[in-house]
Amino acid sequence: TIQAQIMDLLLALQKEQDMGLVLITHDLAVVAETAQRVCVMYAGQAVEVGQVPQLFDIPAHPYSEALLKAIPEHSLGAARLSTLPGIVPGRYDRPQGCLLSPRCPYVQDNCRAQRPTLDPKSNSLARCVYPLNQEVA
Incomplete structure (x- = not known):
């Protein structure tokens, strides 16, 4: 209270x-x-920026999705809360590509090779090579 x-x-x-x-x-x-707007951070880096309703309904970054899946109300009936394996990289042990790549359930080779930027073309800015809410061409 x-x-x-x-x-x-x-x-x-x-x-x-x-x-x-x-x-x-x-x-x-x-x-x-x-x-009204939210910036999701991972390992000291902004990974997704967007309007609250859209980001909560359709997250574009896998870390945003993982945070939302870890809310206890979303895990009703489950034996354990949803988690990502591994640990957050430290200041001096960062992977070459995406900072989430060692823990990401959607990781692909490009994710390990290139450091993504925030994409101003998407509805919700996400620092991801393959944003979750984007159509694949």
Whole structure:
């Protein structure tokens, strides 16, 4: 309840002062309830940027998808929460290609070879060689 009171206060100040509000959190429920846009980070790097409803409904980056699958409400009846194998790379042990490639369930050879950029052509910006919500040509 304290968290809800603080969030209410911050949102009221935001409206009253007509200002922006940047929240840094691991709590996806807070993001879903308060944010308009979200930036998902992995290993210190922005991997997906988009509007909250679209990103929550159709994530483009595998890490965004993994975060959403790990929400307890999405795993009702499962023995364990969904997880990604492995660990987040450290500052000095980064893979050559995509930072998520050692842990990604969709990894392909191109993912290991090239470091992707955020793609401004997609509806939801995702740092992924093969974004999940994109048509394959």
